[in-house]
Amino acid sequence: MTHFLDVLAALARDTPDAVALRWFGGRDGARVREEVTFAGLAERVERTASGLRALGMAPGDRVLFSIRPRPEGIILCLAILRAGGAVAFVDPGSTPELFAARIAAARPRWAATEALLYAASSGPLRGIARSRGLLLPDYGRLPVRHLYSGRWLPGVPRGARRAARLLADGFLPTAGPPAADLPAADGGDPALIVFTSGTTAEPKAVVHTAGTLGGMLGLFAQVGGLRAGQRAHTDQMFLGLPAVLAGGTWEIPARAPKDAPEAFARGVAGADSSFLVPADVTALLDVLEARGAGGGADGAAGQVAGRAAGPAVLAVGAAPVTVALLERGRRVLPGTRWIAVYGATEILPAAMTDADEKIAAAAGSGTATSAGSDGGAAGDLVGRPLDGIGVRIDHAVVGLDEDPSGAGADGSGADGGTGADGDGPAVGELVLTGPSLMAGYLADLDAGRPRATEHRTGDLAYQDAEGRIVLVGRNRDMIIRGTVNIYPGLFEPRLRDLPGVADAVMVGVPMPDGDERVVLVVTAEGAPQESAPRNQDTPRVRVGSDLARAVEAQVGQVLDHGALPDLVVEASHVPLAGRSRKPDRHALVDLVSPLAGTVRA
Structure with a gap:
């Protein structure tokens, strides 16, 4: 399999003067600050990779990476991969405990960081960052070798090497780098590590190799x-x-x-x-x-x-x-x-649809949302699988209190694969395979477990007669805000430990653009049991109560920055639903949507 960076080298030979990167800047963002040709990009990647190897970077070394997209950072990222290293993305906005746990799991030998981030995490800017809710770790004290981008600022540790200087340290091999210095096209070693969720006890990170990254770029x-x-x-x-x-x-x-x-x-x-x-x-x-x-x-x-x-x-x-x-x-x-x-993150991208098709399906002119006039599961059309993506619908989904398909409790349907009326689509968990499938989760690979062979998405779905994927729900709770996946179950136990809190439930209120607003619903401890409302009663919710304000002031100490709620409300009680008597999150979303200033999509 051809390494995707070899494609870049071929482009540098065939179209050396064409522009590969164009970076904008200036006050209005309209001025071109830098252009890099294909020849220049390939050369700078090779020189930088050579400089990294000269500094002692070895194949398999992991690099904590915190640099925004711009030519210097892009070149350094590609050079790390060319040198056989792995780029590890760890959110600096995590709680200090979770950041430390993720660093311990990733075990980086290097850190590549913007000079501004060093300054904001240890220098005079640290107070400003904290005032904005960023409990940044002290990057300069990490026991790793340091690379930085941008101009030197106070806080950059002594001995750190500026990324741009690696060009001077490196050299351009006349016949390309030795094959032994390049990562295997699809070896087991990580090339990209992305932490997606997890707790301090078990941080969760997705691992991609050079081969699966190449598959992702092709898709x-x-x-x-x-x-x-x-x-x-x-x-x-x-x-x-x-x-x-x-x-x-x-x-x-x-x-x-x-x-x-x-x-x-x-x-x-x-x-x-x-x-x-x-x-x-x-x-x-x-x-x-x-x-x-x-x-x-x-x-x-x-x-x-x-x-x-x-x-x-x-x-x-x-x-x-x-x-x-x-x-x-x-x-x-x-x-x-x-x-x-x-x-x-585990397999990206998997499917696509255009606006005309999705809008027509929602209007009922297609088969995606109506599943035929005789009933069945409505849902959200996400489109046809991309070439190379394999799709399987696992009907043996267990533990569902509500079955969107009208099928049996195991998701298989009373007649072995259709809805309860025998005509609807067979809903199950969406399982995907393909060239961009992750190698696995970091903890599993580091423990020597086999590579992943498929990804269970957690989405409940079916395929229509045209093979298009239609989502109808999830078999586990998750909130998506921006590009961050928030798993309430990871954080709610810590929120329930806050002073004065009896129960805490995080819900996502859908917005018209598909994003979600995170609302934290808390109840007060110490209320007399005999005066507690019956569960079937509609909860009373308040914004700005003493408890809500107290919790809002403390959430930054127990939540990742990316999981901080947009709104904290106090409820008289949490409604329950289903056989397992779990919090009725759907009811809570309906209840708090007006308070969040949004409407359900």
Whole structure:
């Protein structure tokens, strides 16, 4: 199997002067700060990899990586992979205990960090970071070898080496690096480690190899229809790198779309492709609607304006993509082809559908949501599996209090695979395989367990007559906000230990763009049992109570920064549902939606 970095080397030979990376900056984000050609990119990756090896980086070394997408960081990331190392992403916004547990699990030998992050975690900026809820670890004290990007700032540890200086330390081999120095195309050694969830006792990280990363990049090329000479304007590496490997230009915005939507709107106009998470799409559409760009989908003038204001193709993913978001996007940017992407960190991407297909399915003109006029499971169409993705629906799903298919408790149906009426679709857990399937979870691989052969998504789904995947629910609780998966069960026990709290339940309130707002519902301890409301009564909820304010002031001590609630409310009691008498999260979502200032999608 060809290493994906060898594709870059071939492009450097064939199209040396074409632009591979274009990074924007300036106050308005419109100025081109740096351009890197294919020849320059390949050379800098090789020189940097050579410099890393000269410093002592060995195949298998793990590198804690905390650098935003920009040429210096992208080159360093690729050079680490070229040198045979593994890039480990650990959220610095985790609680100190969880960050320490993840570092202990990853066992990095190196850290590659922005100079600003060193300063914010140990210098005078640390107080500002804490005031904004970031309990940053002291990166400079980590017992690793340090690499940093950007200009030196106070807090950068003594002996740290600037990434750009590695170019001077390295050399460009005349015949390419020795084969022994390159990672195996699909060996068992990690190339990418991403922590997704877990507790201090058992942090959970997804591991990809060079081979599965190459598979991922190839699948994303299908999503964007990427070709040589195209412009992909995005801050997301999983579309940027495939664009480069297809011979196109990855345009990197100065700041994330949600942080500078005006600048992103200017940069993405007229691009061939882009990839955004739903919350970023909302920020972009807000800007475009405010300036009146693209609107007027009726008529040729509206189509021309829409094409000028947006990219030719805009892929949306990393969180549920709602019909409401796609309808709005199609209205504001009628000349853009909108694509919804489905996948998971463990196997990404897996399926896709465009706005027209998804909207038609939701309206009942397709088979995806109605499953036929004779009944069956409605659901959310996520599309056809990409070429190379294998799909299996496991009907033996156990432990479901509510069966969306109308099937039996085990999900198999009374007649061996259909709904209760014998005509509906057979719903089960969605299980995926493919070239981008992770090698496994870090703890399993480090313990010598076999590599993963499939990924159980936790999503309840069925395939319609056309082979399209339709989701109808989940068999475990999870909230998705932005690009962060939040598993309430990991955090609720710690929240229940807070002073004055009897019970604590985290729920996600769906927003029209597919994102979720996290609401923490707490009840007070010490209430007389005889005066407690009956469970079937509708709970009374309050915002701003003494308990809610006290909990809000303490959640930063027990939750990851990415899991902090948007709102804390106090309830008289938590409603229960199902045979197991678990918290009725659906009822709580209905109850707190008005308080969260959102509507259910």
